[in-house]
Structures are given as structure tokens and as C-alpha cells.
Amino acid sequence: MSTGGGTRAGDGPGGREGCLAVLIKAVLRTGVQALHPGYGFASENPDLAEVREDHGSTSVGPSAPVIDRLGDKVSARALMAEAGLPLLPGGVEPAAGLEEARALAVETGYPLVIKPMAGGGGRDTQVVRGPGEPAAKYRQPRGKAQGLFGDNRVYPECYRAAARHVEIQVFGDRLGNLVHLGEAALLGAKAAEYTGAGTFDFLVDDTGDFYSMEVNCRIQVEHPVTEVVTGVDLVRERFRVAARLPLELSQSGVAPCGAAIECRQRHGPRPRPPADARPGRGVHRSGGTVRPSGHGLLPWAPRIGGQRPVAGQGDHLGPRPRAGPGEDAPGTGRIPRERSRSAYEHPLPAPRAGRSAFRRRHPHHVAHRGPHLTGAPRMTIDQTPRATGSTTDVCVIGGGPAGLTLALLLLRSGVQVTLVERATSMSREYRGEILQPGGLALLDQLGVLVPAAARGGYWLDGFQLVERERVLLDIAYDRLPAPYNRLLSVPQRHVLAELLDRCHGFDGFRYLDGHRLSALVEEDGAVRGAVAEGRAGPHTVRAGWVVGADGRFSKTRRLAGIGADRQDVFAFDVLWFKLPQEEPPGRHVRVFRAAGRPVLVYPSYPGTVQLGWTLPHKGYAEMATLGVETIRSEIARAVPAYADRLARHVNALSDFTLLDVFAGRAREWVRDGLVLIGDSAHTHSPLGAQGINLALQDAALLHPVLVEALRDGDFSAGRLDAYALPRSRDIDQVMKTQTMQAKAMLSQGRVARVVRPRLAGLVQRTPIGPKITRHIALGNPAARVRSDLFAPG
Ligand SMILES: Cc1cc2nc3c(=O)[nH]c(=O)nc-3n(C[C@H](O)[C@H](O)[C@H](O)COP(=O)(O)OP(=O)(O)OC[C@H]3O[C@@H](n4cnc5c(N)ncnc54)[C@H](O)[C@@H]3O)c2cc1C
Incomplete structure (x- = not known):
């Protein structure tokens, strides 16, 4: 299920909120196994992610806590700074007023850009070029952000005029493996314990310096560009991660090659939309579309004539970039110029001075033309402050x-x-x-x-092996010399x-x-x-x-x-999970054996029971395909006393932690x-x-x-x-x-x-x-x- 294609996100009554309500209802009613939230706002909504997980539907995308951590620019910026990524000089915290924003300029100089904490992609920002600029420059983004996102916090940041926006895709599975499709982003992704596909945005200025901008907890809209340049099927990987399978990708297997451009068609006034133009609805007529063609382009996937694009997100026409070893990259002059013109008519100026510095350091990236590029630039963390040292x-x-x-x-x-x-x-x-x-x-x-x-902790008396309610083996610690004759959880x-x-x-x-x-x-x-x-x-x-x-x-x-x-040497792995303690904490670490596979159980402070279900070694991938309900009922067979709690509290595969034994x-x-x-x-x-x-x-x-x-x-x-x-x-x-x-x-x-x-x-x-x-x-x-x-x- 996707908001990017079949479902019309934002099109229903109540706009985004209404659309989310429809999606949530659909999850609850249909009991879908997995929900792919598309490439838009639904993919970054922690509430939706939570509903998905809470109702047993696997969330294709990062979990609610990760979205919370990164969706909020205040915490995301702090996290990126902590991870060692350079930020543009600016406020990590929102600015309370224009004076606070001006105070920043005393340190950094003008111009500044005032940006909403919510939203992204440079929307509704204002550039303040000097101290004499009117207060409206500060108020306007605040008001717009309030209207659009219900959040009026803004922050000031140094403005780089001749800059490029670079997006880097990262991928993490739920077993802790992370790969990047552009090196710098990995630091941030690790700091955030990221799972699934995410997009780390950077700004590269005209001296070649780069800065972490923001993180989008979703796969890029422009992901085909990355797919073409790296040869990785990102959406497939995304579903694998959601199914709690390990990444098939390995870092050494990601070798960016060539260049790619994705073209979008805007459903809005032409040729140059006014600054406040928004994509609008209208009937698409395939006859009126100029289809890019020629060497280096993949086949075009147009909308069906008469189809109505969806407001706010319908400006992609089956992106078909192309690149590869030995092929000419689009933008090197082989695409008929008139057909690809819009790709070059970008409002940002092309980098001028300083380009050579960037070119020297990042030749792969500079091979691209055009100011807004997505893909896999090879960045090295060479902007970090000077090394320090000590002796011990x-x-x-x-x-x-x-x-x-x-x-x-x-x-x-x-x-x-x-x-x-x-x-x-x-x-x-x-x-x-x-x-x-x-x-x-x-x-x-x-x-x-x-x-x-x-x-806080629980003192325990020892280990027991319990088979069908009967204690087969009791390893009692009171035989040991006091005072160390107990276990402590x-x-x-x-x-x-x-x-x-x-x-x-x-x-x-x-x-x-x-x-x-x-x-x-x-x-x-x-x-x-x-x-x-x-x-x-x-x-x-x-x-x-x-x-x-x-x-x-x-x-x-x-x-x-x-x-x-x-x-x-062990024939098992363990799926760990916790359940609320509803009885006085037990006094033993127990292995329960009955029907099904053995389960380890012990009280875990505070107020929970830790359970570890043993499954065949390396058998998780297969088990995961059976779904959470099957695993749950298998566990309930082994520990029927916990069946009710399992049904109430274990609703998604993400409730388990897999231990490779x-x-x-x-x-x-x-x-x-x-x-x-x-x-x-x-x-x-x-x-x-x-x-x-x-x-x-x-x-x-x-x-x-x-x-x-x-x-x-x-x-x-x-x-x-x-x-x-x-x-x-x-x-x-x-x-x-x-x-x-x-x-x-x-x-x-x-x-x-x-x-x-x-x-x-x-x-x-x-x-x-x-x-x-x-x-x-x-x-x-x-x-x-x-x-x-x-x-x-
Ligand atoms: C799921 C699970 C359950 C377990 N249950 C039990 C149990 O009940 N009882 C028991 O006795 N043992 C248990 N163990 C084993 C026990 O946790 C470990 O044996 C024990 O923690 C080992 O201690 P350590 O200090 O060697 O390593 P760790 O506890 O793994 O500590 C390693 C530290 O190194 C840090 N680190 C890692 N890489 C880097 C790096 N590149 N740079 C800087 N820092 C780094 C980590 O953040 C971490 O703090 C369990 C293990 C697991 C995985």
C-alpha cells in the first residue's frame, strides 16, 4: 500500500491529517501485513509508523522513535553535530525572534537564511541580506510554517548562495548493519541507529566545504538516480529490512558508477512559476508532453493520458535516468538539448569560483552538471577540525x-x-x-x-529447567558459599x-x-x-x-x-523480547520446554519479564516470512502462561531483538x-x-x-x-x-x-x-x- 501511487495522499478531506486518518483506518480494517508509506509526508510521520507496528503491520521504513529523533530538526541537528558532521553556522535551537537571529549574524556575518524547523527542501525560507531588512523576513517563514506544518519554530543559518544540494542515501537493517551510498552520511546514520532507507541532505558550497542540512526518514523521491548510479534496488532492500532480513547490500558491493539525471514535470504555471506557486491539479494529456529520448536515456514511463495528477506530489513522470560504465552520462551533451532544457533551467547559479577546489577533492561529483544532484558523491570527512592528541x-x-x-x-x-x-x-x-x-x-x-x-534489580535463586510444568533440573545457588549465593538481574x-x-x-x-x-x-x-x-x-x-x-x-x-x-556450535539463535510483569517477579532464570521450541524466562528490572525464544540457528529469515502471528503462536505453545500478554504486547517483528548465537x-x-x-x-x-x-x-x-x-x-x-x-x-x-x-x-x-x-x-x-x-x-x-x-x- 503506498501513498505515492494508489492512494491519494493529501487529496482527501482534511488534507494531510485526513489522509493519515484514512491510512490508519485502512491499516486497522484490512490487517495488511506491511505498509509502504510512499515517498512523501506519510513516510515521515511517527504516528503512522507507530500505528503500523502497534497493529501488527510491519512498517516499511524507520521506526517511530527514529523518525522522532530525526524528523525534528532540533534533535536531528544536535545528533548530526554529535556524530561529528559539520553544520552550517547557525542555531541548533530555534530562534525566539529576529533579534536572536541578528545576534547570530554578529558572529557570522550576512546573509542569513531563516528556515522553518518543520518541512524541508528549502521551502518557505527567507534570506536576510543585511541588518536593515524588515522583520517580515523573520515573521513570514514563521507564519507559513505554522499554516503548513502547525509548527512555527524557525532557526537562522548562514546562507550559501552558490551552493549545491547533495542527498545521500543510507540503508540500515534491524541487525545493526548499515551501508551508505555516499560516505559522509554514515556517521549521522550510525548516531541515529537508523534502520531502513533514509536520505541525508548536505550542502556543498563553492569552496567545496560541505555541511549536514537535514535528514529525511524516507527513501528519496529521486531514488532511481541512486539506483541507476549504484545498481542497487533500493525499494527491494527496503522491504527486506522491513521483514527483518539482513541487508543483502554490503558496503564493498556499492560502487557508484557514471552519472544520472531525473526529470520532473511540474503541473503548474509555465514557464517560470511565481515564487509562491504550488503544484496544482489538472488532467494530464500525454500528447502535450515532450518525451526526452536519445542516447543515455532509459525508456520513458508516462502517465496514462487523462490521468489526474495528485496535488502536492504528482510532479514525477516515471523518472528514468541512465548511467553506466562506458556510457555517456546525461548532461554531457548527448541528450538533445531542447528536450532536456528544463533540467538545466534551475534557479541556482552554477558553481563558479572555488569549483576547482571541489573538483580536485571530489572529481566524481563534479563530473555531474547542474546544481541539484542526487546520487553517491564520494565525500571524505576532510572538513573536521584539526586532530588533537594526548598521552597516557x-x-x-x-x-x-x-x-x-x-x-x-x-x-x-x-x-x-x-x-x-x-x-x-x-x-x-x-x-x-x-x-x-x-x-x-x-x-x-x-x-x-x-x-x-x-x-534497582531482582535477586534470583538459580536456574531451572521446566518441562510441562515439572521442574526437571534445579540448579540451586543456595549451595554456594554466602554471601554470593544468588544471581542478580x-x-x-x-x-x-x-x-x-x-x-x-x-x-x-x-x-x-x-x-x-x-x-x-x-x-x-x-x-x-x-x-x-x-x-x-x-x-x-x-x-x-x-x-x-x-x-x-x-x-x-x-x-x-x-x-x-x-x-x-549452537543449533539455536534467540529472539529476545520483554512483556510486562503481571505477577510478583519470579525467583529463577527458567528454561521452559513443552511443545514447540524452548523459551528462556527471567524477571527484568523494572517491572518486565524477559523472554528469549530459541529458534533454529540462522533460521530467522525463514521464520520472519511466516509473520509475527505465527511466531507468536509458536511461543505461546511453549509458554502458554504468557499467551494473553503476547497477544496484547507483541504485535510486530520489530518487537523482537535477534541474537545470533x-x-x-x-x-x-x-x-x-x-x-x-x-x-x-x-x-x-x-x-x-x-x-x-x-x-x-x-x-x-x-x-x-x-x-x-x-x-x-x-x-x-x-x-x-x-x-x-x-x-x-x-x-x-x-x-x-x-x-x-x-x-x-x-x-x-x-x-x-x-x-x-x-x-x-x-x-x-x-x-x-x-x-x-x-x-x-x-x-x-x-x-x-x-x-x-x-x-x-
Ligand atoms: C542479547 C544478549 C544477552 C546477554 N545476556 C547475558 C546475561 O544475561 N548475562 C551475562 O553474563 N552475559 C550476557 N550477555 C553477554 C554479555 O553482555 C557480554 O558478554 C558482556 O557485555 C561483554 O562485556 P564486554 O565489556 O567485553 O563487551 P561489551 O559489553 O560488548 O562492551 C563493549 C563496549 O565497547 C563499545 N564499542 C564497540 N565498538 C567500539 C568502537 N569502535 N569504539 C569505541 N567503543 C566501542 C560498545 O559501545 C560497548 O560499550 C548477553 C549478550 C547479549 C548480546
Whole structure:
């Protein structure tokens, strides 16, 4: 269903609002599986996106929160600035009045452009050329924006007269993969956690400088231009993303080639419409249309004669650009000039002075003619401020459990630490919440456990395997030595925030949040530091040791050229989701086995139940095609007690988070000047909830070895063998246990079903049970905080 074609968006009673109401009604009545909101205003309406998801229809396009984040120019500009993209000098906040706008000009000079916060595409803006200009220049866009968008906020920005408007398409799937069809936009898209197709608008001025302008949460109207230049079927990808399938696109597969132009026909007065002209309705007569033809043009797809174009959006006539290797690009003189004239009669002046600078830097882009181009210019982020640098003892990449714990241990030992973390807040995408006794003990020794738990969490008694209402296996933690004889379900951000607070108490701590590792500094084959890319530009940290603690997809590992062996030893992946808690929180992490596939269930603070439905490994794509209802009823078969809540609260595939379950191991953990810890060194299945424990224990076990190496000024890999070799054996053991656990608890075969109850009984009655429990709960019991190494005070 699309507002761009079949449905006449904005044409019905009540204009846009009326049209949205019609669409929403149609979604509710028809129960459509998916709704493609077209290329216009409906695609950027968060309410419509929400209705789509809430009513079980998949939203083809970004989710409501992403639209909210980017649709509002105030938050979008702030986000782009945070992502390190240059903005034109101007207000990130709306200006309250003309005086405020004039105040900007004191700093930047005239001309300024006053722009509505709502809307886009340069509509209803006013250029203020000097201080004597009338106040109407400010009031007019305000009034127009109020009338058109119901939002009268405006903001001032420096005006670039001879500028080009460049749009860059990005694509993200719901598994975190993002590709760009023009490099600069990716920074912004990552910052916004963008999914689906989106358009990032830039302004390139006559010196070749470029600025982030705005973000449109939709596929471009001009997307065929991008499709032709890149050979990517964007609409197909869009539907794949909506179906929660991974992108088929890969960045290396996007190779822009050639140039393309799309022509539009305006249904309005000709030849030069007055400034306030709007596209109008009228009957299209194909005989009256000049059809572009000739070398380099694809076949024309005209409207059917007599068809009535839709006001406000009907000015596209089957865009048919063309480009390709070895072909002449349109605009190079091969299209009959009179037929393509309108494409060149653009009100903006062609770039003059400074063009050569831009041409030198972006030859691909300058190959195009005409001032308004869409496509895939190759931009490099060369406009960021000058690089800065600093020196420290240890540079830790990644502020997760491993990185922050190690940072705190080192700081307390008098070591200087710079921590590079890409996020600017403690909220992570859904990550581990269950803390095991071994980890609890370490956090307690660091003085972090009590305050983290006080922020809110649930204490649990252990693990249970439940088959058809019967507890087959009870791994009771009260057998363990007190006080660490329970599990804690706690939001990871509570723990991270407490660790970070303590790090901030040390002068030797530098926290580069909002910075991503972009390169390692290497000299003579040894790592000597890291480059962190943030909104203020690149920052080079020179360090004795660099610690890669940046998680399962570690960039540190990749940049160091260290391979990771991925072992697909588990036969399942997990679809995670939360439901409201309607009963007192349970006391166990439970695996429910009945009909259907096993489901993990535990209470998750605050007031929710976390469920993880196990599905066949790599089976999600196929499962997704069956739709949310089928998945829901499969889950309800396994946990009938949650059937009602499932029906009420899980309405779209986007309510699930897919975890690709694998075990992984970096081939080396230590290089001269570099060490990997936590998930970046070894990644685990979530079964048994040991990832955080292992990350914390890595930090505790590495700490004394690293302090000693630093004291001796020894940065050679061999110096850390005392950590890496025994730790490697621990990890092998954990991986073995997890594989066994997965087989025993989750395998589906008939033999397994018969053997499981007997095996469970045996484990409980013999010393094997307590041994496994201790192993899972405590990890390496020798891991403890070496407070004897802490500096006095
Ligand atoms: C869905 C899910 C559920 C889980 N459930 C549990 C559980 O219940 N119990 C449990 O013990 N374990 C669980 N785990 C595993 C656990 O979350 C991890 O093992 C643990 O968080 C690893 O800690 P870490 O510090 O090594 O890495 P992470 O927690 O992944 O932290 C890595 C940090 O590095 C940052 N980073 C990444 N790339 C860069 C970069 N290029 N530049 C700068 N910073 C970067 C990230 O933002 C992040 O803050 C779960 C994992 C998942 C995915």
C-alpha cells in the first residue's frame, strides 16, 4: 500500500491529517501485513509508523522513535553535530525572534537564511541580506510554517548562495548493519541507529566545504538516480529490512558508477512559476508532453493520458535516468538539448569560483552538471577540525563491563587511563542483565555492587529447567558459599554507571565518550596508541598499552588484523523480547520446554519479564516470512502462561531483538602493545549467562600482570603470557560446558527428550551437579581484586 501511487495522499478531506486518518483506518480494517508509506509526508510521520507496528503491520521504513529523533530538526541537528558532521553556522535551537537571529549574524556575518524547523527542501525560507531588512523576513517563514506544518519554530543559518544540494542515501537493517551510498552520511546514520532507507541532505558550497542540512526518514523521491548510479534496488532492500532480513547490500558491493539525471514535470504555471506557486491539479494529456529520448536515456514511463495528477506530489513522470560504465552520462551533451532544457533551467547559479577546489577533492561529483544532484558523491570527512592528541599509560577501547572494570582497577593502582567509548550514554542495545556470583564478588570488592543493586534489580535463586510444568533440573545457588549465593538481574547500565562514576574520581582518567576507534597507531610492528574519532575530530591517544574491550564485533581486533574463529556450535539463535510483569517477579532464570521450541524466562528490572525464544540457528529469515502471528503462536505453545500478554504486547517483528548465537575466539589475545579482553577476545552463548562474569574476571586477572609490565616499562606481548595462557584454559572450559548445556537443555531430538529427565535426575543426585553449578556461578574462583596493588589513599 503506498501513498505515492494508489492512494491519494493529501487529496482527501482534511488534507494531510485526513489522509493519515484514512491510512490508519485502512491499516486497522484490512490487517495488511506491511505498509509502504510512499515517498512523501506519510513516510515521515511517527504516528503512522507507530500505528503500523502497534497493529501488527510491519512498517516499511524507520521506526517511530527514529523518525522522532530525526524528523525534528532540533534533535536531528544536535545528533548530526554529535556524530561529528559539520553544520552550517547557525542555531541548533530555534530562534525566539529576529533579534536572536541578528545576534547570530554578529558572529557570522550576512546573509542569513531563516528556515522553518518543520518541512524541508528549502521551502518557505527567507534570506536576510543585511541588518536593515524588515522583520517580515523573520515573521513570514514563521507564519507559513505554522499554516503548513502547525509548527512555527524557525532557526537562522548562514546562507550559501552558490551552493549545491547533495542527498545521500543510507540503508540500515534491524541487525545493526548499515551501508551508505555516499560516505559522509554514515556517521549521522550510525548516531541515529537508523534502520531502513533514509536520505541525508548536505550542502556543498563553492569552496567545496560541505555541511549536514537535514535528514529525511524516507527513501528519496529521486531514488532511481541512486539506483541507476549504484545498481542497487533500493525499494527491494527496503522491504527486506522491513521483514527483518539482513541487508543483502554490503558496503564493498556499492560502487557508484557514471552519472544520472531525473526529470520532473511540474503541473503548474509555465514557464517560470511565481515564487509562491504550488503544484496544482489538472488532467494530464500525454500528447502535450515532450518525451526526452536519445542516447543515455532509459525508456520513458508516462502517465496514462487523462490521468489526474495528485496535488502536492504528482510532479514525477516515471523518472528514468541512465548511467553506466562506458556510457555517456546525461548532461554531457548527448541528450538533445531542447528536450532536456528544463533540467538545466534551475534557479541556482552554477558553481563558479572555488569549483576547482571541489573538483580536485571530489572529481566524481563534479563530473555531474547542474546544481541539484542526487546520487553517491564520494565525500571524505576532510572538513573536521584539526586532530588533537594526548598521552597516557593505558588506552582502553570500549566502556562495557570489561573495559570499565579494568579502567577502575588500573586507576586505583595509580595508572593513567584513557577510555574510548562510542556511546554517549550508558544505555546499550539489549545486553546482558544476569550477574553471576563470581562477578558479584568482584563488583563488591570494588565497592560497586551495593550502589548498583540499590538502583534497582531482582535477586534470583538459580536456574531451572521446566518441562510441562515439572521442574526437571534445579540448579540451586543456595549451595554456594554466602554471601554470593544468588544471581542478580540488573540493567547493565546500573553497573556501568557506578563503575564510571568511580573512574571519574581519578585525575589520571580521561573519558572520550562519543568517540569511536578509527585506527591503531603502530610503530615497528607494535601498537603504540589509538585514534578515536569524535565530534570534535580525530584524537590520537599514545599509550604504553592499548586494551581492546570493544565487544563481540571488536574493531580493535579487526584493525590489528587478528582473526577470530567463529564456531557455530549452537543449533539455536534467540529472539529476545520483554512483556510486562503481571505477577510478583519470579525467583529463577527458567528454561521452559513443552511443545514447540524452548523459551528462556527471567524477571527484568523494572517491572518486565524477559523472554528469549530459541529458534533454529540462522533460521530467522525463514521464520520472519511466516509473520509475527505465527511466531507468536509458536511461543505461546511453549509458554502458554504468557499467551494473553503476547497477544496484547507483541504485535510486530520489530518487537523482537535477534541474537545470533555463536562462540568466538580471537586467534591471538596479545600483541606487542595490545591486549584483547572480554567479548572481543572470546564471545559466548547467552546460555548460562556467563559473559559479564567472564568480562569482569578478565579485567581482574589482567590487572596485576599489566601493572607489573607497566612498572617495568615492558610492552612486549610475551610479558602478558602470565595472563593469556591460564585464561585461555578457563575459556576453553567455559566453551565446553556451554556446548554441553545447550545440548542437554535445548536439543529437540526424540532421544534427547527421553534421556533428558534421567540425565537431569543424575546430575542433581551426584557431585556433578554442584561441580557444574560452582563452575558456572563462580567461573575462575581465583579471580579477585588485587587491592594490595592499589595506590595509597
Ligand atoms: C542479547 C544478549 C544477552 C546477554 N545476556 C547475558 C546475561 O544475561 N548475562 C551475562 O553474563 N552475559 C550476557 N550477555 C553477554 C554479555 O553482555 C557480554 O558478554 C558482556 O557485555 C561483554 O562485556 P564486554 O565489556 O567485553 O563487551 P561489551 O559489553 O560488548 O562492551 C563493549 C563496549 O565497547 C563499545 N564499542 C564497540 N565498538 C567500539 C568502537 N569502535 N569504539 C569505541 N567503543 C566501542 C560498545 O559501545 C560497548 O560499550 C548477553 C549478550 C547479549 C548480546
